Amino acid sequence: MAKSENELTWKDLKIGAIIEAPGSARSYESGTWRSQRPTYDFTKCIKCGLCALFCPEGCIGQNDEGYFEADLFYCKGCGICARECWPRVIKMEEEVE
């Protein structure tokens, strides 16, 4: 769809709000829900990937150096990765405007 979600009028919706483009949830920025963000001390990281396994959003991937990092476009800030990270790489910090 050409228009963004906040420009759509009721007339722009398909019948029954049907979505024709597969995978459209990818464009939904769930990162705006976040009140805490994960921060990383990669010097401690052993690249075990447990954080990625536990992430309910599935938004953690490996960066260029192979470290695991959340995509903040999707990360809701739940803190499960920080809780599960036993080498204590990840720390949650308050989002400040």
Add this chain to the structure above:
Amino acid sequence: MTTTTRVGIEVSIALADAVKLCNPDVVAAYPITPQTHIVEHLAELVANGELDAEYIPVESEHSAMSACLGSSAAGARTFTATASQGLSLMNEVVYVAAPMRLPIVMAVANRALSAPLSIWCDHSDLMSVRDTGWIQIISENGQQTVDNIICAFRIAEDNRVLLPAMVHLDGFNLTHVIEPITFPEQSEVDNFLPPFKFPLPLNPDRPVAMGDFAPPIIFTEAKWAHENVIKNAKDVIVECWNDFGKAFGRQYCPIEKHYSDGAKVLLMTMGSTGETASVAVDEMRADGQDVGQIRLRLWRPFPFEELREAAKDADVLIIMERSISYGGPGGPLSSEVKSAFYNQDKKPKIVSFVGGLGGRDVTVGGFKDIINKGVEIAASGSDNEYEIYGVRE
């Protein structure tokens, strides 16, 4: 007018035969009194090979409507029927069908909701689905039930509408009586009812997502789209009924008038009590009383303009309905009628009665009593929201 067959038949069986004439692809239903004969007969028609459809025997009404969602979304013409507690159990999914714009047709054999347990007719089940966003058509007799079913498929599947439609008929008072009914020929129904073509059906070759999550940024727009389509559906419903009148010689309209033009006192009914009430009105007119009647045929979308037009000459409008909105302003029908007139300069005095609950009969004498009492109450200036008729004090 073409050839027709008139037969004496139980209304439930006639309804099922009308569904067969509409050639549905899928019937998914769970039996419940007083709807049972409808779905039993449909199951029989499918089992005997007389109706080429999938009959899905489900484990509950919730599953029945869920199966209907799926089949309708795949582009299959879909029918189900229920009543009372079954409709309540189905409720969650009933709400889903309309905003998904799936044109399922459902017959509801109106029956009181528990408790106390009652298998008999009133409109508490009908009112429990008032705001589900379905088109809701009311039947007064067997012939109307058959005709309403055929029209319901055409209205629901019209690409200007695409909404599910309920056909209400009073449990036992209609479902279990034998009436002379005129059936159209199969070829006539085929001409009247075009094949169903859902614009965006479920299809692996062209995947779509239906009934999706809507965040606050889009939910209001989705609701307003639904509201607009059901409001505008009224024109399509009237057009369908006019076409039906031309094709089959029986004309329907949202508000049916019975000596209402010019009458100073009007009685309003919905459902099968309208026939009994009309006898009372006829007899009172024969005695020289200035009484008329209006009957509601379309509950949703509610025909506000037609109601105001039909009652424009009345000084007193007496409503008799078969359900209570506890602690509220009388029955739900009265609420609607009062809101239709509240902002009008000229309006009748509206007097509400609730009666005929849980299958209690309101006789011809009863309706005369209601009309006379209604006139008295209107003259007394009483501000009682409503009266309950026939209760033992």
